[in-house]
Amino acid sequence: MTPPSPSKPAKPSSKPQPRLTSATAMAHNARVLDFLRSTFSAIVGSTAGILGLTGFQGFGFYIAASLFFSLLITLIKCRPGSPAKYFQSPAWELGVESMSASGLFSYVLFWTMISGVIRIYG
Secondary structure, three states: OOOOOOOOOOOOOOOOOOOOOOHHHHHHHHHHHHHHHHHHHHHHHHHHHHHOOOHHHHHHHHHHHHHHHHHHHHHHHOOOOOHHHOOOOHHHHHHHHHHOHHHHHHHHHHHHHHHHHHHHHO
16 A cells, blocks of 8 residues: 655646735825925925026936935835835836926925025025
């Protein structure tokens, strides 16, 4: 008699597992990111106004600051896991969308306001 063969371990399924997400948590993350982006844009716009940047230098400063902001969010807030754990499309939400209209409007508003105040009263 042959001894019973040990049961073979189950093979992992080749099908990708569905990603479980909470719509409420994703919406909260988007709201917080939008608030941070607007606040950061206002601070960076004020900095550009104080530095007296004009024209393409000012917009280049905004693009560099937006990319730096995306890097900070990725490194600091998404540290325990990958950004895909917190955002549905991290490349879009942290990269392209970081230069969105709301952030750009805040940047231009504070950039021109501070620059004007310094020129008039400085």
